[in-house]
Amino acid sequence: MDRQGARAKTGAQSGRAPVTLAQIARQAGVHVSTVSRALSLDDDVRDGVAAETATLIRGLAEELGYQRDPAGAALRTGRSRMLGVLVPRLTDIVLATIYEGIDAAASAAGYHTVVANTGDDPEMQQRRAHALLARRVDGLVLGDARSDCDLVAELARQQIPLVLVSRRLPGRVSVTTDDTLGGRLAAEHLLGLGHRRVAVVAGEPYASTGVERTQGFLDAFAEAGLPVPKSHVIGSAFDVPGGRAATDHLLGLRPRPTAVFAVNDFAAIGVMAAVRDAGLTVGQDVAVVGYNDVPLAAALPVPLTSVRSPMYRMGEVAATTLVNMLNGKPGRSRRLRPALMARASTLGDTPPGPVP
Amino acid sequence: MDRQGARAKTGAQSGRAPVTLAQIARQAGVHVSTVSRALSLDDDVRDGVAAETATLIRGLAEELGYQRDPAGAALRTGRSRMLGVLVPRLTDIVLATIYEGIDAAASAAGYHTVVANTGDDPEMQQRRAHALLARRVDGLVLGDARSDCDLVAELARQQIPLVLVSRRLPGRVSVTTDDTLGGRLAAEHLLGLGHRRVAVVAGEPYASTGVERTQGFLDAFAEAGLPVPKSHVIGSAFDVPGGRAATDHLLGLRPRPTAVFAVNDFAAIGVMAAVRDAGLTVGQDVAVVGYNDVPLAAALPVPLTSVRSPMYRMGEVAATTLVNMLNGKPGRSRRLRPALMARASTLGDTPPGPVP
DNA sequence: TGAGGCTACGCAAACGATTGCACTTTGGTC
DNA sequence: GACCAAAGTGCAATCGTTTGCGTAGCCTCA
Numbered sequence: 196m197d198r199q200g201a202r203a204k205t206g207a208q209s210g211r212a213p214v215t216l217a218q219i220a221r222q223a224g225v226h227v228s229t230v231s232r233a234l235s236l237d238d239d240v241r242d243g244v245a246a247e248t249a250t251l252i253r254g255l256a257e258e259l260g261y262q263r264d265p266a267g268a269a270l271r272t273g274r275s276r277m278l279g280v281l282v283p284r285l286t287d288i289v290l291a292t293i294y295e296g297i298d299a300a301a302s303a304a305g306y307h308t309v310v311a312n313t314g315d316d317p318e319m320q321q322r323r324a325h326a327l328l329a330r331r332v333d334g335l336v337l338g339d340a341r342s343d344c345d346l347v348a349e350l351a352r353q354q355i356p357l358v359l360v361s362r363r364l365p366g367r368v369s370v371t372t373d374d375t376l377g378g379r380l381a382a383e384h385l386l387g388l389g390h391r392r393v394a395v396v397a398g399e400p401y402a403s404t405g406v407e408r409t410q411g412f413l414d415a416f417a418e419a420g421l422p423v424p425k426s427h428v429i430g431s432a433f434d435v436p437g438g439r440a441a442t443d444h445l446l447g448l449r450p451r452p453t454a455v456f457a458v459n460d461f462a463a464i465g466v467m468a469a470v471r472d473a474g475l476t477v478g479q480d481v482a483v484v485g486y487n488d489v490p491l492a493a494a495l496p497v498p499l500t501s502v503r504s505p506m507y508r509m510g511e512v513a514a515t516t517l518v519n520m521l522n523g524k525p526g527r528s529r530r531l532r533p534a535l536m537a538r539a540s541t542l543g544d545t546p547p548g549p550v551p
Numbered sequence: 552m553d554r555q556g557a558r559a560k561t562g563a564q565s566g567r568a569p570v571t572l573a574q575i576a577r578q579a580g581v582h583v584s585t586v587s588r589a590l591s592l593d594d595d596v597r598d599g600v601a602a603e604t605a606t607l608i609r610g611l612a613e614e615l616g617y618q619r620d621p622a623g624a625a626l627r628t629g630r631s632r633m634l635g636v637l638v639p640r641l642t643d644i645v646l647a648t649i650y651e652g653i654d655a656a657a658s659a660a661g662y663h664t665v666v667a668n669t670g671d672d673p674e675m676q677q678r679r680a681h682a683l684l685a686r687r688v689d690g691l692v693l694g695d696a697r698s699d700c701d702l703v704a705e706l707a708r709q710q711i712p713l714v715l716v717s718r719r720l721p722g723r724v725s726v727t728t729d730d731t732l733g734g735r736l737a738a739e740h741l742l743g744l745g746h747r748r749v750a751v752v753a754g755e756p757y758a759s760t761g762v763e764r765t766q767g768f769l770d771a772f773a774e775a776g777l778p779v780p781k782s783h784v785i786g787s788a789f790d791v792p793g794g795r796a797a798t799d800h801l802l803g804l805r806p807r808p809t810a811v812f813a814v815n816d817f818a819a820i821g822v823m824a825a826v827r828d829a830g831l832t833v834g835q836d837v838a839v840v841g842y843n844d845v846p847l848a849a850a851l852p853v854p855l856t857s858v859r860s861p862m863y864r865m866g867e868v869a870a871t872t873l874v875n876m877l878n879g880k881p882g883r884s885r886r887l888r889p890a891l892m893a894r895a896s897t898l899g900d901t902p903p904g905p906v907p
Numbered sequence: 908t909g910a911g912g913c914t915a916c917g918c919a920a921a922c923g924a925t926t927g928c929a930c931t932t933t934g935g936t937c
Numbered sequence: 938g939a940c941c942a943a944a945g946t947g948c949a950a951t952c953g954t955t956t957g958c959g960t961a962g963c964c965t966c967a
Contacts, residue, residue: 213687215923226947231925240926245945262685266631267923269622270952286647295641295668307686309665312651329618330663331569435850464850471852494791494820496827496852571953582917587955596956601915623953626922 214261222259223252230256234263236305269331278308278517279327282338283315287433288489289459289506290338293360296510297336304518306333315399317344324350334517340364341401356520360513363403368526370513372504374404377533378411378456380502381484384535385454386419388542390482394427394452396441396462405433405458408486408502412456427452431462438465446473454482454541460489460501467497467540482541498538505531570617578615579608586612590619592661625687634664634873635683638694639671643789644845645815645862646694649716652866653692660874662689671755673700680706690873696720697757712876716869719759724882726869728860730760733889734767734812736858737840740891741810742775744898746838750783750808752797752818761789761814764842764858768812783808787818794821802829810838810897816845816857823853823896838897854894861887 216234220227225248233244233252241249255261269275278301282290294310301308309330311323320339324346327335334356340347340363347364350357359369385393395412398405409428416423429444431437438457442465445452455470457463463485470481477483477497485492488503512529520526572590576583581604589600589608597605611617625631634657638646650666657664665686667679676695680702683691690712696703696719703720706713715725741749751768754761765784772779785800787793794813798821801808811826813819819841826837833839833853841848844859868885876882 216925217923227924228926228948229946231923232946235925243945248945264626264923265686266622266625267952268925270620270626270923270954271925273952275622285641285651286644288642288644291642291647298667302682307665307682309663311654326658326663330621435846464847468850468852490791491820491847494824496824569953572955573953583954584918584956585916587953588916591955599915604915620953623922624955626924626953627955629922 213264214256214259215264216261219252219255219259219261223248223255225252234261274333274521275331276306277330277332278306278514279324279330279332279335280308280310280338281313281320281323281327281335282310284312285310287461288491289487290361292489292506293338293510293513296507296512297360297514298510299507300511300514301518304515306514306518308336308514313339315339315341317341317346320344320346328355333521334358336360336513336517338362340367340369340403342403342406343401356517358513358517358520358526360509361404363407363528368516368520368528370509370516370529371403371531372509372533373530374407374533375411375414376530377486377502377504378408378413378458379415380411380533380535381408381456381486382412382415382419384500384537384541385456385482385484386415386421388454388482390454391421392427392450392452393423393454393456394445394448395423395429396431396438396445396455396457396466397428398431398433398437398458398462400430402433408456408458431457431465433459434461435465435468438462439469440465442466442469446470446475452481454484456484458486460485460487460492460499463492463499463501463540464495467495467499478539478541478543484541488536493536493538495540497540500538500541501536502533503536504533569620570612570615571620572617575608575611575615575617579604579611581608590617630689630877631687632662633686633688634662634870635680635686635688635691636664636666636694637669637676637679637683637691638666640668641666643817644847645843646717648862649694649866649869652863652868653716653870654866655863656867656870657874660871662870662874664692664870669695671695671697673697673702676700676702684711689877690714692716692869692873694718696723696725696759698759698762699757712873714869714873714876714882716865717760719763719884724872724876724884726865726872726885727759727887728865728889729886730763730889731767731770732886733842733858733860734764734769734814735771736767736889736891737764737812737842738768738771738775740856740893740897741812741838741840742771742777744810744838746810747777748783748806748808749779749810749812750801750804751779751785752787752794752801752811752813752822753784754787754789754793754814754818756786758789764812764814787813787821789815790817791821791824794818795825796821798822798825802826802831808837810840812840814842816841816843816848816855819848819855819857819896820851823851823855834895834897834899840897844892849892849894851896853896856894856897857892858889859892860889 216227216230220230233249235241298308313320338360340359363369363371397409429441431441455466457466466483467477470477485499485501488501492499492501516526572583572586576586589605591597654664669676694716696715719725753765785797787797811822813822823833826833841855841857844857848855848857872882
């Protein structure tokens with residue numbers, strides 16, 4: 196036979212071979228199965244061994260620096276204790292923050308996470324999702340669900356435990372902010388400041404975030420008797436160039452809108468840049484509202500009014516929900532509360548007051 | 552015995568049990584070892600099976616949708632084909648970009664990556680590194696090496712294959728930009744514009760990035776016969792508040808510096824904010840240079856002059872280096888070339904020219 | 908024709924952890 | 938004092954893959 200056993204087992208710890216249950220068993224003078232039980236993660240199993248024996252074993256495990264081999268455990272149990280996470284891109288601070296929340300909650304529950312970028316591209320989503328499944332992750336957190344393709348449906352058909360985060364999809368368990376309410380908050384803020392002619396930079400049509408934020412905003416204006424014309428709602432990429440391009444168009448409208456709601460902060464920064472380039476002043480000539488309240492928003496030369504969404508918390512809740520589902524509990528969707536942070540981009544340099 | 556085998560094997564694919572080598576072997580009428588060889592990643596092993604048999608087996612594997620079970624393979628070989636990555640924080644776009652490069656190169660080489668945030672905190676680094684090792688990663692990419700603690704030395708002592716990225720440490724394999732050169736480029740740019748009284752926002756002392764960028768900058772000014780006084784070099788956190796705080800101090804100096812070099816872009820944004828708050832104009836009264844050239848730099852109201860570093864590429868090279876090391880090749884350090892991107896924050900609104 | 912070599916494959920033993928079942932021991936009850 | 942239950946532990950199989958060795962068959966060359 197091979198003399199593999201003589202070599203170090205893991206590539207990473209090539210120094211000394213890792214401690215196994217068998218070694219602990221030998222030293223404790225018990226069978227390896229008893230050691231396994233004493234160190235089990237499952238309380239019921241752990242209770243099956245005498246308190247005295249358990250203490251001895253756990254002491255020994257600690258002393259020898261035992262670390263359960265995930266490969267052995269996964270092979271036997273069929274559970275890898277890893278969660279897969281798909282995001283459009285990690286360089287987007289919103290998704291990065293959500294991911295940090297996911298990872299923190301997963302760690303706390305004894306899971307590791309493996310994250311992959313999909314660039315919001317359906318083919319890439321497909322590829323990356325299958326790569327994660329090939330790694331035998333126990334479940335998926337999807338941060339890039341699109342309403343215009345059926346990856347999620349396909350995964351659901353395969354009974355793969357999954358939770359959506361940030362974006363929603365009908366009939367799926369998701370953890371998001373209440374985007375409709377968020378859009379409404381933005382609208383009410385602008386209405387309160389006296390704005391009557393407003394425009395929306397609406398994001399991509401396949402993302403529920405942009406769609407619902409837009410809808411909430413439009414609803415509020417409609418209810419106030421000031422419906423926003425379709426020509427004033429324009430799609431865009433979720434980044435600075437996207438917001439800039441949309442705004443170049445909006446500033447051409449006559450009469451010009453006095454306020455713009457962009458469905459995320461990066462688009463809003465693009466809006467501000469375009470306004471500035473047009474020789475206008477943000478907060479005076481044109482009010483701008485963003486969404487998410489990324490840390491940068493408050494640090495901008497003209498601080499950006501934005502709808503704050505609890506991104507980190509969203510990630511935590513999503514991961515916790517998935518872990519619960521893996522433990523057999525039913526998953527249910529959650530919509531977290533957003534809150535408006537008013538700043539100079541709508542208030543100008545002067546205290547708030549109606550703008551005629 | 553338990554009837555575990557009857558249940559689905561993986562949590563994620565609870566629908567249908569995954570295909571195994573044994574199933575393919577049965578259908579192909581060969582032994583499972585032959586199937587293993589035919590599907591091996593190792594060319595030498597794969598050549599050991601007849602071309603005809605191999606074709607049959609690979610066809611069957613494709614048809615049945617076979618995916619190697621990483622747990623089984625890892626258990627046998629002791630290699631998990633996973634790389635651990637430690638970063639200060641993924642919400643920092645610089646590290647997020649580097650990580651994207653790492654992950655892309657790792658994927659291409661058949662590895663998955665598991666990333667963890669350490670918040671640049673030594674205790675957290677320790678915890679997270681050990682959690683990754685408990686997952687039996689084959690090696691580590693460290694993006695948060697500190698010169699003031701000995702985690703890296705400890706890991707090296709345990710013979711754990713590792714590559715540093717972004718930050719260097721003497722005697723370790725690392726992939727960075729040539730930060731000394733980068734600092735020099737910033738200095739030469741300012742010298743060329745005629746600046747004589749300059750200051751440096753130097754970052755944290757434990758990070759080689761800040762230290763070397765500062766050193767390169769100071770060297771160039773010293774060589775030009777214009778040594779920068781120690782009082783004009785001030786430490787800072789690597790973020791917006793850090794840059795702001797440092798600048799509040801620098802602007803109090805008399806005579807006031809005409810230019811500030813911040814060792815990263817976020818600190819530079821803080822510098823710009825502080826300059827603005829002091830009633831001065833960036834690019835006119837005070838020139839500002841950043842480092843990394845994050846996408847936002849060019850999109851700022853006053854576009855930021857910055858030393859561009861190939862962040863994504865740095866990640867790719869780091870991952871490739873680590874994979875090579877795992878394959879027995881010796882690792883060697885690389886320093887990638889930075890390049891200065893001149894913009895309005897140093898040039899003002901007018902074309903460049905000497906500033907008296 | 909027979910020895911030697913090579914090719915292609917089979918055999919079986921691991922890797923480390925988990926768990927259903929069987930067994931022993933202990934303690935309690937009638 | 939006999940019987941039973943419960944608690945604690947051991948036994949052994951099993952998850953899926955890899956790989957050193959053994960061997961059957963074929964070809965080559967003397």
